[in-house]
Amino acid sequence: MNPAQQLQVVIPGIGRILKRFSPYIRKQQSLITLSMLALFGEIALRLLEPLPLKFIFDELFVQQAGGAVLHPVPLIGALDTRSLLLLCAIAIVALAGIRGIAAYWSTVGFALAGNRVLTEIRSVLYTHLQTLSLSFYSRTRSGDLTLRVISDVAVLQEVVVTALLPLLANCLILLGMVGVMFWLNAQLAILGLTLLPIFWFSTFRLTQRIRAVSKQQRQREGSMAATAAESIGAIKLVQALSLQDKFTTVFTHQNQKSLKEGVKAKRLSAQLERTVEVLLATATALVLWRGAELVLRNALTPGDLLVFLTYLKNAFKPVRDFAKYIGRLAKASAAGDRILDLLDQAPDIYDLPEAKPAPRLAGAVQFDNVSFAYEPGYSVLQDISFTVKPGQRVAIVGYSGSGKSTLTTLLLRLYEPDQGTILIDNQDIRRYTLESLRTQMSVVLQDSLLFAASVWDNIAYGASTATEADVIAAAKLANAHEFILNLPQGYDTILGERGVTLSGGQRQRLSIARAAIRQAPILILDEPTTGLDKANEQEVIDALERLSVGRTTFLIVHDLELAARADFIFYMERGRLVERGTHEALMQLNDRYAALYRLQATERQYAAASNLECSI
Numbered sequence: 001m002n003p004a005q006q007l008q009v010v011i012p013g014i015g016r017i018l019k020r021f022s023p024y025i026r027k028q029q030s031l032i033t034l035s036m037l038a039l040f041g042e043i044a045l046r047l048l049e050p051l052p053l054k055f056i057f058d059e060l061f062v063q064q065a066g067g068a069v070l071h072p073v074p075l076i077g078a079l080d081t082r083s084l085l086l087l088c089a090i091a092i093v094a095l096a097g098i099r100g101i102a103a104y105w106s107t108v109g110f111a112l113a114g115n116r117v118l119t120e121i122r123s124v125l126y127t128h129l130q131t132l133s134l135s136f137y138s139r140t141r142s143g144d145l146t147l148r149v150i151s152d153v154a155v156l157q158e159v160v161v162t163a164l165l166p167l168l169a170n171c172l173i174l175l176g177m178v179g180v181m182f183w184l185n186a187q188l189a190i191l192g193l194t195l196l197p198i199f200w201f202s203t204f205r206l207t208q209r210i211r212a213v214s215k216q217q218r219q220r221e222g223s224m225a226a227t228a229a230e231s232i233g234a235i236k237l238v239q240a241l242s243l244q245d246k247f248t249t250v251f252t253h254q255n256q257k258s259l260k261e262g263v264k265a266k267r268l269s270a271q272l273e274r275t276v277e278v279l280l281a282t283a284t285a286l287v288l289w290r291g292a293e294l295v296l297r298n299a300l301t302p303g304d305l306l307v308f309l310t311y312l313k314n315a316f317k318p319v320r321d322f323a324k325y326i327g328r329l330a331k332a333s334a335a336g337d338r339i340l341d342l343l344d345q346a347p348d349i350y351d352l353p354e355a356k357p358a359p360r361l362a363g364a365v366q367f368d369n370v371s372f373a374y375e376p377g378y379s380v381l382q383d384i385s386f387t388v389k390p391g392q393r394v395a396i397v398g399y400s401g402s403g404k405s406t407l408t409t410l411l412l413r414l415y416e417p418d419q420g421t422i423l424i425d426n427q428d429i430r431r432y433t434l435e436s437l438r439t440q441m442s443v444v445l446q447d448s449l450l451f452a453a454s455v456w457d458n459i460a461y462g463a464s465t466a467t468e469a470d471v472i473a474a475a476k477l478a479n480a481h482e483f484i485l486n487l488p489q490g491y492d493t494i495l496g497e498r499g500v501t502l503s504g505g506q507r508q509r510l511s512i513a514r515a516a517i518r519q520a521p522i523l524i525l526d527e528p529t530t531g532l533d534k535a536n537e538q539e540v541i542d543a544l545e546r547l548s549v550g551r552t553t554f555l556i557v558h559d560l561e562l563a564a565r566a567d568f569i570f571y572m573e574r575g576r577l578v579e580r581g582t583h584e585a586l587m588q589l590n591d592r593y594a595a596l597y598r599l600q601a602t603e604r605q606y607a608a609a610s611n612l613e614c615s616i
């Protein structure tokens with residue numbers, strides 16, 4: 001079994017990782033080849049290093065003590081003592097110096113190649129993450145994903161450079177040393193290496209356990225990162241509900257467990273290191289015993305025995321280092337597994353082979369018997385059919401959980417219907433490429449997320465080709481221009497991670513500007529005025545009305561007074577579209593919509609009356 005195969009057996013997973021990353025590794029082929037050459041040079045010099053010792057012992061000490069040289073070396077034997085000593089001293093320094101230069105270049109070259117490969121993998125991973133479907137994100141915690149992209153790649157990067165590559169060098173050194181040992185004395189070499197199988201066995205057994213513990217620890221760290229990200233992301237809610245203690249308890253518990261796993265992995269590695277030390281001592285004792293006998297019988301020179309013992313020690317050094325690196329390699333292997341798991345996730349929603357970029361859409365939207373469930377067996381939308389003409393404004397209303405938002409996520413092709421077809425301009429939306437479809441839809445959600453960037457960028461994110469005039473026009477349409485100019489740095493003001501420096505209404509108007517700049521024919525507004533006070537609400541409504549002119553608009557809304565302004569109203573109940581028509585038609589129908597409308601009207605009157613009483 002060659003070292004690469006042994007490595008593969010010892011650390012299952014490393015092979016899988018290397019295979020999967022091979023296209024990226026191949027790109028660094030020339031750098032890796034150069035580093036490899038430097039490495040071979042280093043190894044060759046390392047193999048020569050003990051030789052001066054042999055000459056000093058055999059040619060100098062043995063001869064001076066009146067003994068006979070077993071295998072005299074012609075040129076060396078002719079030198080006088082002083083010259084021999086000087087030559088040996090120079091050789092020791094020269095060998096170490098040149099070896100140092102070779103080692104430097106191999107280390108730097110491999111480190112550079114390793115870093116380049118992993119930097120590319122991190123970018124690939126991040127790009128891949130962005131393509132994964134919402135169904136994947138709803139099953140996964142975002143903190144854990146961040147940890148995989150940032151920390152798992154970093155662990156792999158660090159370990160590849162500081163453990164895997166030295167390990168590779170060590171394997172080659174081991175091979176070289178073993179070769180020289182056989183060349184020096186096959187009998188002693190066999191004796192010295194008899195214990196290697198025991199070493200491989202114990203390494204294999206312990207590595208499996210170290211790897212399992214490391215993987216567990218990485219998962220735990222993923223959970224910790226997720227808990228931290230969630231609680232910090234929702235710190236307002238956490239403090240308002242006094243949940244700090246709860247989150248702290250969960251986090252501390254996870255932290256303790258991670259510590260225990262870390263200690264366990266360390267203990268296992270330490271156990272492995274000690275085992276190797278005992279094995280090395282035993283092998284040295286065996287060789288010394290037999291070697292001394294051979295020297296006494298004049299079958300071996302003392303110099304050869306000394307050099308042999310040096311080789312044996314050096315041969316076991318990579319083995320000892322292997323034990324030292326194994327824990328870190330196991331950790332890297334676990335991190336690599338987590339990266340591969342992510343890379344292996346295929347997006348549920350993708351461009352079909354025959355998909356074409358959508359032309360400029362007019363905005364005619366049709367649902368044909370569309371049914372959908374997030375989880376098999378739990379239907380969320382059932383048999384939805386409707387047609388909306390270009391430029392029509394539709395309000396989607398109904399009690400919470402009736403499937404209003406889900407309907408629009410299907411239109412955006414964030415999920416795929418289980419049955420039925422969605423058409424835009426009489427074409428199945430799956431015939432369009434995802435990007436060309438989504439860029440023709442603008443979305444304003446209830447809690448608009450702004451990016452940690454300038455106001456300007458936050459608006460311009462809506463359209464990749466936005467000009468200065470476009471940004472200002474969009475801000476004006478969204479009723480945002482005035483307040484933006486009043487911000488400390490106007491359009492250049494940097495917003496907090498979630499735009500926390502702005503009020504809810506201001507954030508909403510910025511996200512309307514972002515939607516406006518897209519000039520998209522289809523507009524999706526998901527409860528855009530919820531949570532706003534009356535003054536802000538009116539400004540947002542005005543902006544939205546301007547935005548929706550000439551666009552096919554789907555407005556999800558709880559406030560039926562707002563819904564009544566739409567051209568059409570869809571009333572949803574338990575995933576079904578149970579009533580549809582204009583406000584007047586639905587009021588005449590006098591069924592569910594009319595009942596809800598009257599209920600809201602009564603509530604409004606009651607609220608107005610109590611406000612009046614308060615003010616009196």
Ligand SMILES: Nc1ncnc2c1ncn2[C@@H]1O[C@H](COP(=O)(O)OP(=O)(O)OP(=O)(O)O)[C@@H](O)[C@H]1O
Nearest residue numbers: 138374375380398399400401402403404405406407
């Ligand atoms: N990602 C998801 N995974 C699983 N179930 C989901 C998911 N999103 C929504 N649901 C479920 O689908 C149903 C419809 O949700 P949806 O958000 O479409 O309703 P809605 O009418 O928009 O509600 P609301 O007015 O409260 O926003 C609900 O029962 C909800 O629990």
